Amino acid sequence: MVSTLRQAIGFAVCTLALGFQPLQAQHEGTANGEWRYWGGDEGSSRYAPLDQIDATNVATLEVAWRWKAANYGPEPDFIYRATPLMVNGTLYTVAGQRRAVVAIDPATGETLWMWRMRENPRWEASTRKNYGKAVAFAEVDGRGVIYTITPGYYLAALDAETGQPIPRFGLNGIVDLHLGLGDYAVHPDSGVLAFGDITASSPPIVVNGVIVVGNSHDRGYYPNKRENIPGHVRGYDARTGMLRWTFHVVPLPGEFGNDTWEDDSWSYTGNVSSWAPLSADSQRGLVFIPTDTPTNDYYGGERPGMNLYGTSLIALNAATGERVWHFQLVHHDVWNYDNPNAPKVVDVTVDGRLVPMVIETTKQGWAYVFNRETGEPVWPIEERPVAQSDLPNERTWPTQPHVTRPAAFELQGITDDDLIDFTPELRALALELAHQYRMGPLFTPPSLADAADGTKGTFVVPGANGGANIPGGSSVDPETGVLYVATERGHSVISLVPGPQRESTAEFVSTGPGGIRGPMALELLKPPYGSIVAIDLSTGDHLWRIPNGDTPASLTNHPALRGVELPTTGKRSHADILTTRSLLFYGEGRRGDPWLHAVDKRSGEEIARIALPATTNTALMTYMFHGTQYIVTAVAGPGVEAELVALRLPQ
């Protein structure tokens, strides 16, 4: 108990001697006009120091080409969350339910090659078919190699020129990622896991010749059992596909952190995946792993303890898989505050000292800022007491880390003051709705659907879709040290019911992650509904906040709001953002309107907006090719099949 309490104080640093040398600023966004990683560079800055497109000409952007993803799967998709890479004059991306890998001409949109794995029935059983966010690239023996993780959880290495699997890698270019997971039964005929599930929804990242592979699971809102496969992180040789190391995200007996799983809960609890993209600092040999909640997102009574490394940021030695440091952002997570964004790697001067930072932007509305060499928070993160659960057998952790700086970028917790008050009638109805559930500050624990006090569940604010989240997340500008976060004012209402009521052997499960609508189908909470927030990382101060687009027609045309003066609310949608030398670009995301906005990144002032064929679906990218800057975005929407759209200035 003493050791776990000590861990609760805050950061835990493992003093592995890696021989760190003082380094100059190295993370400066993309280089040479390329976009080599999902997040642009290995530090996922989503920043490109390009300026051909600037405030004087951005309004003239036009479509250069459109690339249709609809035929790269058994049926068209109306959602598309992939961001292409641009390396050595070729675009590489994934498309469709089978996560086909394609190479595309960056000037014309012509398909150059396509590869996909024939992997039925592993594919059939995959819980994440449509979530491949990108591929990974590395140069091996002077040749470009594309790495992809398939929906059935195979790792493939393809020749970047031809798309052909590389024979010397794994077995004819393929490594079966089920192997080495642990002692899990597999159906002999199909190869499908007989127990639990695991796959991947993000690309791997290659760091100094090691492919670091994360993973993903099915939704954990109401698992059918308390048991699942843990999302152990693994490193593979980029040349051969040989397994180099495994890092146990649920530590085994004898490993650091095993004692944070009481009652042997380490032996059956799973998840703790790293489903967001990974980031790296290859000069320091570090890879940064953001993790997910342990099995059963909203009930932890069957996993007593702090539950390392659930909902943590972990820095691993990429060569060996050894932990350098970790920080658990949420202890014994029962709010589904899994880490949604690739960590941001940037060097910023604070109080006269250049600090090598890594930043995790989160659903719970905080940006956690660390020194990436040591894991020490740049500004204090304080353990503070939080409300405790009254559920049978649930022992929520008595304290939670609270970020003291930068200030939260999203509403945290809920009170009557946060409910809409557009008219007295709407206000009264909003109160009637909200008061049927428990309200409280951040980290108010979930409760029963039929609690003894008559409530039907508990508000979680921000909720499963709130704060920073899957699509664009955040971007960091290494030239100015400014972090831009796309955030959404979403909430969940978590109501727990006995597992058997939902065909689960878990003791309790939630009825789902959704929130409730306010009266007349309006939002329950006051605006803004979607925002972009600029944060100065040298001081932690917020610089500006802008709404994600205009007030939606759903509000301006709402019969109950006639005559009501509305603020610019923005869309309740995650903006998809990209930063360049002088501009911040954003699309409004899936619940927004189909605009690409160009904003002065210093002030947040809008300079231009360009119409798109459909709304953006995920983070944008940009590159230079033959002297022309392009911006590429994946778009899709109701009735609009998935495609890439490339914009450039008139030729």
Added chain:
Amino acid sequence: MPHHVVKATFLIVGLQWLGSPARAQSPDTTTSLRDGAYTEQQARRGERIYSERCAECHAREFFTETFLLSWSGVPVRLLFEVISTSMPEDRPGSLKGQQYADVLAYVFEMNGLPSGSRELSADPDRLERILIERRQ
């Protein structure tokens, strides 16, 4: 050759829920869900679709606690637009219009709203004329 962006055309495709201006309702043609706006057979079809495509994320309780209170006073068209453009989350818009209407029939049944002799249609103009109201 670059395609010039035609803003107006693209914007029509991007209509969001409640994006189209509320249409004038004539009181004599508006009906209530309380009058029976779906058939029992349709609710059974909807139940099957629900268990296959919706139940993964939404327990019945999600729709039966305060759901009607939130949606009370708006036409069914709005609810239809929301679910048919945003759900299921991983494959939005992947059901046929009538299947979304069937799911709604099941949701209305869950909420104790009566069935009737006529199926709930997927036609926006007809859905516009059916009002969601709380149970009495």
